[in-house]
Amino acid sequence: MDDDLIKRDFDLSANNFLALPSRAEYFCAALTQEMLMQALLFAREQGVAIKIIASGSNVVLPEKISGLVISPGMQGIVKRGDRLQVSAGVLWDDLVKESIERFGLAGLENLSGIPGTVGAAPIQNIGAYGVELSDCFGGLVAINLKTHERHQFDAAACQFSYRNSVFKHPAPAQYIITEVEIALPQIQAFKPCLDYADLRNAVAGGQDSHSPQAIREAVLQLRYSKLPDPVMQPNVGSFFKNPVINLSAYNSLIKKIGPVPNHIEGSFRKLSAAWLIDQLGLKGFRVGGAQVSNQHALVIENAGWASFDDILALTRKVQQAVMEKFYISLQPEPVFFNGDPIS
C-alpha cells in the first residue's frame, strides 16, 4: 500500500460540515486523475467498497465507515467557447466567481455562496433563488467504480429533478464524477432570474443592479444574513427538501389549517419546509447534541456533542411531528452514510 496516497483509520471529523465524529477505514485525497486511478485499483485489490466525500457539506456520517473514502480534489477550469470544463475538486463558489470575473459569463450568479465542490453539484442538482444546476448544465464525465470505465452523461441521462439526480442515493456510490461541463450565455445575452422577491428587493435600486456581479453580491449578502455559519454552528444547510404536493392535497391542507405559504409549480404547490417546522415551535428543539437551529427552522445543527444517532433521531422526530400535524412527509436533503435510505 502507498502510505502517502492511502491513509488508514482516517479521522473525518474535519471533513464533514456537521463535525460528527467519524473515521474511515481507508482514505485517499485524489488530487489528480492518476491518484484517483491508483485509489480505485487499491480498492479493487483489497476488495473494499468505495464511498465519496468531497467537502462534506451535505453528508451525515456514522462513527465508522468501512472501505475506502475518496475525496476528489482534481483542479482546473478550461473555457471552450461558451462552455466551461471544470474538474470535480474545484470549489463551486470559486467557479461562480471565476465565471463572472475571469470569463465574462453570466448565469451562475444566483447559485453564489453554495458550499461544496463542482463534482458534487450534479448529485442533488444544486439550486437557489430560482436557478438550478440543470439550467446551465452541459454534461459530465464520471468513472464507473467497478469497471473503471469513463462515461459521458448528458442532462437527460442525469435525470435531474428538484434536489435529485440519478446519482443521489446512500453510499456506496456507483460512479465518481471527475468533470462537469457548464454551458452559459455571454453577459450580453444574459437575462437575470429575479423570480424570488427577496432577491428582487435586495438588488432593486442599486447601481447596475441587474448585472451578474450585483446579483452575486446580493445573493451572498442574503445567504450570510439568513443561514447560520457552519463554522460556528456545524450544519449542512437546508436539512429537508421543500415538499411539493398536488393541488387536491394542497386544498385539503388549507381547509384544515388555513393559509399556507406556497410557490406555484405548474399543477403542484411547493411548500416551505421551514415554515411547517416553525409552526410547530421546533426551533431550538434538541435530541442529544442535535438541535433545530434557533436562527432557521430548516437547519439542524451539531450543538457540540452530536452523534450520527442524535441527528437521525432528531430527523425522525421532526418528520413525525410534521406528519402528525400537516399529513406531509418531509424528505431529508443530505445523504445519510448508513447505507439505509431514510424517508
Ligand SMILES: Cc1cc2nc3c(=O)[nH]c(=O)nc-3n(C[C@H](O)[C@H](O)[C@H](O)COP(=O)(O)OP(=O)(O)OC[C@H]3O[C@@H](n4cnc5c(N)ncnc54)[C@H](O)[C@@H]3O)c2cc1C
Ligand atoms: C450552509 C450551507 C448552505 C447550503 N446551501 C445550499 C443551497 O442553497 N442549495 C443546494 O442545492 N445545496 C446547498 N447546500 C448543500 C451542499 O452545499 C451541496 O449539496 C453541495 O453540492 C455538496 O458538495 P460537497 O462537495 O460538500 O459534497 P459532499 O457533501 O461531500 O457529498 C454530497 C454527496 O455527493 C457525493 N459526491 C460528492 N462528490 C462526488 C463526486 N465527485 N462524484 C460522485 N459523488 C460525489 C457524496 O458521495 C455524497 O453522496 C448547502 C450546504 C451548507 C452547509
